[in-house]
Amino acid sequence: MQIDVNEYKHENEYKELIENYAGKPESLLAIMQDIQKQYNYLPRLAISLISRHVGIPVSRVYAMASFYKAFSLTPKGRFVFRVCDGTACHIKNSETLLDQLQKSLGIKPGETTTDGMYSVETVNCLGACALAPVMVVNGKVYGKVSPGDLEGIIKEYGGQNHGYDNQGS
Structure with a gap:
């Protein structure tokens, strides 16, 4: 497992979050949620530290x-x-919405802007079909979104x- 050198600058922060929990395997999910919430992902170094703290193999942490x-x-x-991109949203043109979002931010689903500000993802269903098409940004739900609404939301x-193309050109 290769660890990015930049992760070491957060090592003490990872340890502090992890040490809030007893070193028991049943705390694994809660620790991972805290790290994910704080950093928007699970850094490799944090995974290694979690593994040691709760006494389970790194492979099991990765599996979770x-x-x-x-x-x-x-x-x-x-x-x-x-x-x-669930059925209701797809029928209501979520694909057009996604296309415009990609143009506006300059990234595709699964990517993050170079400045680390934005990521775009597609999900199978958000469970808000009556509001189709639906988009969620950091937990805030936007319903009946049109491509024209994106500039304001961004x-x-x-x-x-950030100089992104919010005009859709």
Whole structure:
């Protein structure tokens, strides 16, 4: 397991979060959730430290991280735009919404902007079909979103200062 040198600058922060929990395997999920919430992903060094703290193999921590969609093993942007592509949203043109979001931010689903501000993801269903098409940004739900609404939504999250193409060209 190769660890990015930049992760070491957060080592004490990882340890502090991890040490809030008893070193028992049943605390694994809660520790992972705290790290994910703080850093928007599970850094390799944190996974190694979690493994040692709770006394389980690193492979098991990775298995948990890859099983749950809520966890990411790669850095996410400060703001994560999740576009629903469930049946109701798809019928209501979520694909057009996603296309415009990609143009506006200059990234594809699964990618993060180079400044670390934004990530785009698609999800199978957000469970808000009556509001289709639906998009969630860091837990805030936006319903009946049109491509024309995106400029304003992106601006809510600092988009006006990053030079992204919010005009859709």
